[in-house]
Amino acid sequence: MVTIADVAQAAGVSISTVSYVMSGKRAISQETRVRVEHAIDKLGFSPHAGARSLASRSTNVIGLQAPLRSGVDVHVVMQIVTGVVTQARKHGYDILLLASDDAKALERAARASMVDALLVMDVESDDPRIDTLTGLEHPSVLIGLPAGRRAIPCVDFDFEAAGWLAVDRLVALGHRRLALIGSPPEVMARHTSYADRLARGFLAACEASGVVGTVHPCPSSADAIDTVEAVVAGDPAITGFFVHNEGALPHVAARLVELGRTGAQPLSIVALCPDDVARSVPGLADSIAVPAEAIGAAATDMICEILAKAAKPTVRLLPPALTGNASTTRK
Amino acid sequence: MVTIADVAQAAGVSISTVSYVMSGKRAISQETRVRVEHAIDKLGFSPHAGARSLASRSTNVIGLQAPLRSGVDVHVVMQIVTGVVTQARKHGYDILLLASDDAKALERAARASMVDALLVMDVESDDPRIDTLTGLEHPSVLIGLPAGRRAIPCVDFDFEAAGWLAVDRLVALGHRRLALIGSPPEVMARHTSYADRLARGFLAACEASGVVGTVHPCPSSADAIDTVEAVVAGDPAITGFFVHNEGALPHVAARLVELGRTGAQPLSIVALCPDDVARSVPGLADSIAVPAEAIGAAATDMICEILAKAAKPTVRLLPPALTGNASTTRK
DNA sequence: TTGAAAGCGCTAACAA
DNA sequence: TTGTTAGCGCTTTCAA
Numbered sequence: 001m002v003t004i005a006d007v008a009q010a011a012g013v014s015i016s017t018v019s020y021v022m023s024g025k026r027a028i029s030q031e032t033r034v035r036v037e038h039a040i041d042k043l044g045f046s047p048h049a050g051a052r053s054l055a056s057r058s059t060n061v062i063g064l065q066a067p068l069r070s071g072v073d074v075h076v077v078m079q080i081v082t083g084v085v086t087q088a089r090k091h092g093y094d095i096l097l098l099a100s101d102d103a104k105a106l107e108r109a110a111r112a113s114m115v116d117a118l119l120v121m122d123v124e125s126d127d128p129r130i131d132t133l134t135g136l137e138h139p140s141v142l143i144g145l146p147a148g149r150r151a152i153p154c155v156d157f158d159f160e161a162a163g164w165l166a167v168d169r170l171v172a173l174g175h176r177r178l179a180l181i182g183s184p185p186e187v188m189a190r191h192t193s194y195a196d197r198l199a200r201g202f203l204a205a206c207e208a209s210g211v212v213g214t215v216h217p218c219p220s221s222a223d224a225i226d227t228v229e230a231v232v233a234g235d236p237a238i239t240g241f242f243v244h245n246e247g248a249l250p251h252v253a254a255r256l257v258e259l260g261r262t263g264a265q266p267l268s269i270v271a272l273c274p275d276d277v278a279r280s281v282p283g284l285a286d287s288i289a290v291p292a293e294a295i296g297a298a299a300t301d302m303i304c305e306i307l308a309k310a311a312k313p314t315v316r317l318l319p320p321a322l323t324g325n326a327s328t329t330r331k
Numbered sequence: 332m333v334t335i336a337d338v339a340q341a342a343g344v345s346i347s348t349v350s351y352v353m354s355g356k357r358a359i360s361q362e363t364r365v366r367v368e369h370a371i372d373k374l375g376f377s378p379h380a381g382a383r384s385l386a387s388r389s390t391n392v393i394g395l396q397a398p399l400r401s402g403v404d405v406h407v408v409m410q411i412v413t414g415v416v417t418q419a420r421k422h423g424y425d426i427l428l429l430a431s432d433d434a435k436a437l438e439r440a441a442r443a444s445m446v447d448a449l450l451v452m453d454v455e456s457d458d459p460r461i462d463t464l465t466g467l468e469h470p471s472v473l474i475g476l477p478a479g480r481r482a483i484p485c486v487d488f489d490f491e492a493a494g495w496l497a498v499d500r501l502v503a504l505g506h507r508r509l510a511l512i513g514s515p516p517e518v519m520a521r522h523t524s525y526a527d528r529l530a531r532g533f534l535a536a537c538e539a540s541g542v543v544g545t546v547h548p549c550p551s552s553a554d555a556i557d558t559v560e561a562v563v564a565g566d567p568a569i570t571g572f573f574v575h576n577e578g579a580l581p582h583v584a585a586r587l588v589e590l591g592r593t594g595a596q597p598l599s600i601v602a603l604c605p606d607d608v609a610r611s612v613p614g615l616a617d618s619i620a621v622p623a624e625a626i627g628a629a630a631t632d633m634i635c636e637i638l639a640k641a642a643k644p645t646v647r648l649l650p651p652a653l654t655g656n657a658s659t660t661r662k
Numbered sequence: 663t664t665g666a667a668a669g670c671g672c673t674a675a676c677a678a
Numbered sequence: 679t680t681g682t683t684a685g686c687g688c689t690t691t692c693a694a
Contacts, residue, residue: 001444001687003686003687003688004687004688005687005688013664013665014664014665014666015665015666015687015688015689016664016665016666016667016689016690017663017664017665019688019689019690020664020689020690023689023690025689025690026663026664027663028663028664029663029664032663032664044442046439046442046443046444047443047687047688048385048443048444048686048687048688049381049384049390049443049444049445050380050381050382050383050384050385050390050444050686050687050688051381051385051670051686051687051688051689052381052687052688052689053380053381053670053688054379054381054382054385054669054670054671054672054686054687054688054689055669055670055687055688055689055690056670056688056689056690057670057689059380059381061427064428068409068412068413068416068417069413074405074406074409075405077409078399078405078408078409081399081428082399082400082430085399085428085429085430086399086430086431089430089431094427094428094429094440094445095427095428095430096392096425096426096427096428097395097412097416097425097426097427097428098416098425099413099416099417099420099426100417100420108377109425111375111377112377112378112379112380113332113377113379113380113381113671114380114425220611221610221611222581222611222612222613225613247611250553250581250582251581251613254585279552280551280552280553280578281553282553282556282582332671334670334671334672335671335672336671336672344680344681345680345681345682346671346672346673346681346682347673347674347680347681347682347683348679348680348681350672350673350674351673351674351680354673354674356673356674357674357679357680358679359679359680360679360680363679363680378671378672379670379671379672381670381671381672382670382671382672382673382686383671383672383673384672384686385670385671385672385673385685385686385687385688386671386672386673386674386685386686387672387673387674387686388673388686444687
């Protein structure tokens with residue numbers, strides 16, 4: 001193994017000089033710098049991460065707790081993770097992936113000084129991890145927006161605004177009775193923050209626009225079709241659909257397109273999903289993108305800024321934007 | 332921060348005793364052990380990971396390079412990662428997630444002693460990362476099976492056997508002309524190992540069984556339907572379908588079910604995908620599960636055994652198994 | 663502009 | 679069965 005001492009010797013300087021060349025924390029003459037950098041390259045030196053963290057009391061690693069369990073939106077999770085890892089590298093950080101989504105894992109990583117900070121996904125309002133995080137000395141950022149005290153900075157998509165946006169769009173297309181085809185029943189039941197916020201925005205916007213809106217949980221499988229049938233049977237006048245359920249989307253969209261073709265009136269669908277998912281669904285031109293990768297990147301930026309003492313903890317919600325044109329299915 | 336010295340003092344022993352209590356590397360009297368463990372609990376001591384890795388020359392971290400780019404099978408990747416992380420914890424390891432899928436990232440992690448070993452996903456035959464890994468002092472395991480020298484241990488699903496199994500099943504159901512609806516054209520074109528192996532098994536099995544088999548690349552989107560149309564138009568006598576393309580599966584299955592209902596003859600579909608994906612697709616009871624989580628776990632076991640000097644590097648292929656009953660769509 | 667040296671918290675000889 | 683102590687490779691203060 002190549003150590004800093006080897007580099008120092010090869011360059012004919014002291015160990016501290018090598019260290020300072022790397023950190024840039026003190027002025028170095030042009031000549032020495034070149035000699036040291038040369039030696040580093042020639043020997044292929046990489047400072048030992050453990051030694052570094054021991055001496056500097058920081059690891060350049062961020063712990064990320066991602067929900068690997070099922071029931072979550074795989075694409076979205078993947079994209080957020082991608083955003084986190086990619087952005088972290090830009091700031092010089094690596095990502096330690098913590099699986100088991102319990103508070104213990106967070107504590108372990110923090111107390112063993114394996115990480116400088118923690119990024120936690122999929123947090124619910126009464127999540128015990130929030131207390132754990134609050135008690136830790138390490139800074140942390142939540143990806144999501146639990147209700148409540150809000151003692152920890154959060155980054156998320158503005159689901160509430162997305163609800164408004166979808167309604168505005170559907171109303172603009174002339175629809176007067178709208179349905180939100182949403183998350184699976186289990187997600188709705190545990191009042192997951194984003195599902196609640198989306199429904200709240202949707203319903204408030206309906207009321208503000210003077211149209212009728214209803215919210216329908218929907219399983220993420222082929223059974224989703226049953227939900228559509230039930231909604232349509234329950235109120236045949238519903239012509240505006242807002243679909244937020246990646247697993248169900250292809251089925252729901254297919255069924256709605258079919259209904260639109262055979263039915264008495266034109267239907268419109270607005271989907272809420274990552275861009276690439278929207279593109280893979282036929283008959284779906286109108287969608288609100290969940291900027292999953294951007295969320296991951298934004299959360300990472302925030303934690304890095306906090307680590308650099310450059311920012312105060314805040315809540316940050318990324319605004320929704322409409323993509324494509326209306327997919328009104330005409331008769 | 333609580334250090335080992337604090338624990339030693341609290342327990343009235345030397346720091347080496349505390350260290351040995353934790354590692355179990357030497358005999359400790361019952362009494363001392365209890366005192367030390369008590370102190371550890373009371374003080375909430377976790378040994379500093381950096382200090383530990385500096386002194387012991389091992390990190391208890393495994394680097395995992397996962398393909399976070401698109402074009403890959405998100406569910407499968409997620410499940411493999413889940414398997415890796417979960418199993419790693421059982422062996423006492425944590426996972427450092429390396430994103431950018433270049434050789435540099437692997438070298439960096441290894442040379443900076445951030446990891447004890449590397450797990451690399453989605454490796455292709457002429458992948459430059461293989462040379463890098465071979466040149467490293469750290470052990471590594473590939474998740475996948477690149478052709479060629481095979482200097483590094485591999486763990487993967489036995490796609491070739493899966494091809495045989497699917498054909499056997501379809502032939503047993505009475506089909507005589509079979510089609511493999513496979514990976515996207517770009518994946519096929521770069522001769523990705525698994526796609527090649529699957530096709531090889533499929534075609535060999537067809538020949539062995541004396542039936543006609545053809546292989547068709549297929550985009551992972553709604554355009555997949557066009558592929559189905561083209562295949563059926565090209566040879567209307569094809570009645571046995573083997574589908575391996577998660578993105579296209581719902582569309583292909585839906586179209587085939589429809590064709591089976593309206594067409595002249597019964598069709599059968601065998602899908603190759605994770606179990607839960609199979610369950611979410613309607614009209615699809617027959618599938619071969621890609622044991623993605625098990626692959627991740629197996630790869631982790633292998634690398635841990637290698638680290639423990641308990642196993643020699645080998646190639647390990649997990650066998651396929653058929654799930655459910657035939658979804659023969661009768662007229 | 664540079665060097666010497668004191669730790670950082672732990673493991674693992676070596677000693678008792 | 680336990681303690682003492684020499685590092686592990688780096689950062690950073692203190693001195694020059």
